[in-house]
Amino acid sequence: MKILWENILITMIAFVILYWLLNKFAFSKLFAVMEQRRELVLGQLNEAKQTREQATVYVEEQKDALKQARQDAFEIIEQSKQSSSKQAHDLLEQAKLDALRMKNEAVRDIESERNKAVEALRTEIGTFSVNIASKLIEREVENNPAEQEKLVNQYLDEVGKKS
Template sequence: MSVLWENIVITMISFAILYWLLSKFAFGKLFAIMEQRRQLVLSQLEEAKQTREQAGVYVEEQKEALKQARQEAFEIIEQSRQSSSKQAKELLEQAKQDASRVKNEAVRDIESERMKAVEALRGEIGAFSVNIASKLIKREVESNPAEQEELVGQYLKEVGSKS
């Protein structure tokens, strides 16, 4: 196999002409399109980076909002517990006061009824005593009138000497 130098020279000249034609008509446009594509890819990468950063900030904001909402819910639940506990204590205290008041009223009513019963008994006992005494005196007066006159006289003297 022999190398033909003419073919190599012709091929090199053809390649040089083709390169010159491509650089004059195609490479400029091709490089411009490639540069536009490179700029587009860079801008899209920058937008993706910004979007990712914004998404990260948004996720953090959402986490903080969720944390705050949970805290508020916990506070509301705690306030409800305290309020119900306070109401239960108030109701219990009110019930104790009512029971104490009812008990005191009952004790007063019982004492009042006891005093009425005692007064009624005293009145009855007094009436019975007077009745018994009058019967005894009547019997005494009827059985011994001279002695009774002497007692009445003595009583009148005592009353007269006191006044």
């Protein structure tokens, strides 16, 4: 194989001319497009990084909000328990007071009714006693006029002493 120096020289000259033409017309535009592409990719990477950081911050905020919501819910439940416990205690105390009041009223009513019954019995016993006494005195007086005068005098003496 024989090396043809002329072909190598022509190829080199063609290569230099091609390189010069490409450098003058194509490489600057090609490099400018590649630079724009690189800047676009870097911008998208920075944007993605910022978005990821924002998402991380947002996730942390959501975790804190969820934690706060759970704490608030727990406090509300505790307040509800305390409130219901207090209401139950208040209702129980009110029921005790009502029962005591009703018992006292019942005792007063019973005492009042007992007093009325005793008074009614006294009245009836007094009436019966007077009737019995009058019948006995009637029999005594009818049989003995001296006894009648003695009773009248005794009565007048007692009335005189009272006034």
